[in-house]
Amino acid sequence: MSEAPHVVCPHCGGVNRLPTDKPAREARCGRCHQALFDGHPAELDAAGLERQISRSHIPVLVDFWAPWCGPCKMMAPAYAQACRELEPAMRVAKLDTQAYPDPAARFGIRGIPTLILFHQGREVARTSGAMDARSIVAWARGALRG
Secondary structure: OOOOOEEEOOOOOOEEEOOOOOOHHHOEOOOOOOEOOOOOOEEEOHHHHHHHHHHOOOOEEEEEEOOOOHHHHHHHHHHHHHHHHHOOOOEEEEEEOOOOHHHHHHOOOOOOOEEEEEEOOEEEEEEEOOOOHHHHHHHHHHHHHO
16 A cells, blocks of 8 residues: 555544654654554444544454453453554454443354454454453454464
């Protein structure tokens, strides 16, 4: 892709072009002026998930989780650590399936935590169960190569 990739701001939902003349980690949203990548998983609602999947040119990794889920809580620090390694090559996000059950139903989430990797508007890989940070990073990068 020769054109600057589009990335959706995790804070306001604005679509931004990543600058090609400076590091993506330094990029700020043109609308809300917050960092496009801050080293933390973006917390999405149903509309935010749809916008990230449909408008971002970079892959979007989503953790479908719930606050009552023990394995989800156990994996949260590892997911945050993986986020710091995976950004800005991909958007790393979370969706609370208890608060937003419709996307979980739409994507057929049967158990949590479930990670789904989206790219170019479609699901490219899925895995369920808690993982450590190294395994999350390896799985996500491997899924894009495969």
